[in-house]
Amino acid sequence: MLAPLAAALLLAAAPRAPGFVAVVDPGHGGDQEGALSPLGDKEKDVALEIARRVAARLRAIGGKVVLTRTGDIAVPLANRAAIANALRADLFVSVHLNSMPSAEARRHLAGVETYFLSADATDASATAVAARENADRLAGEPVLDPADPVAAILQDLEDQDALAGSSRLAYAVHEKLVGALGAEDRGVKQAPFYVLAGARMPAVLLEVGFISHDGEAARLRTPAYQERIAAAVAEGVAAWRNATRRASR
Numbered sequence: 304m305l306a307p308l309a310a311a312l313l314l315a316a317a318p319r320a321p322g323f324v325a326v327v328d329p330g331h332g333g334d335q336e337g338a339l340s341p342l343g344d345k346e347k348d349v350a351l352e353i354a355r356r357v358a359a360r361l362r363a364i365g366g367k368v369v370l371t372r373t374g375d376i377a378v379p380l381a382n383r384a385a386i387a388n389a390l391r392a393d394l395f396v397s398v399h400l401n402s403m404p405s406a407e408a409r410r411h412l413a414g415v416e417t418y419f420l421s422a423d424a425t426d427a428s429a430t431a432v433a434a435r436e437n438a439d440r441l442a443g444e445p446v447l448d449p450a451d452p453v454a455a456i457l458q459d460l461e462d463q464d465a466l467a468g469s470s471r472l473a474y475a476v477h478e479k480l481v482g483a484l485g486a487e488d489r490g491v492k493q494a495p496f497y498v499l500a501g502a503r504m505p506a507v508l509l510e511v512g513f514i515s516h517d518g519e520a521a522r523l524r525t526p527a528y529q530e531r532i533a534a535a536v537a538e539g540v541a542a543w544r545n546a547t548r549r550a551s552r
């Protein structure tokens with residue numbers, strides 16, 4: 304048996320996982336309600352419930368976590384990444400629920416999409432998602448540079464390290480989400496999201512399911528399914544952190 308001092312020294316020398324700072328962003332809020340489910344649920348409310356659970360799971364793996372909103376209030380899109388920058392966060396995760404405009408598409412489309420920033424969208428569907436999520440800003444938010452709203456995005460894309468980090472974070476979280484939920488894998492995509500523009504750290508936007516789809520909307524409102532989402536996000540973040548640490552050794 305080891306003497307107490309030797310045991311204490313061994314303990315002190317053992318590699319401890321360094322902490323990390325995460326900002327979790329529940330989409331929409333206040334008069335910006337986001338998408339609506341056939342059951343009457345609002346995206347802003349379900350996103351907040353899921354984001355709270357994500358925050359708890361990240362805290363459980365050693366993260367210091369700040370939510371961009373903890374209640375039903377409107378937070379300008381530009382302020383959300385700014386909060387993460389001010390905290391020098393290690394990652395930024397925006398939580399949303401997807402939606403389809405037409406009745407036909409609402410019936411069929413379900414599944415998980417994970418996004419990171421790009422000036423050009425991956426495809427027409429990604430363009431539509433970004434347009435919907437950016438709509439809050441068009442609905443009266445102050446625009447920092449009205450002459451060129453894409454300027455911040457292009458500027459951000461010059462930060463290649465953050466972009467590569469965002470890509471790795473997106474794939475790590477997406478893989479865990481799809482695996483844990485058994486939901487359709489609609490892929491990791493890129494699009495010009497205002498909420499991600501300006502984030503000076505790996506930043507992703509999760510469309511964790513389609514609130515416009517009968518079956519998925521019913522699952523998304525249950526605490527059990529929300530917990531599965533939250534656990535998967537935390538697993539993805541943990542996997543991303545491990546891979547990042549290995550790469551930087």
Ligand SMILES: [Zn+2]
Pocket residue numbers: 330331337338346398399400436
């Ligand atoms: Zn949204």
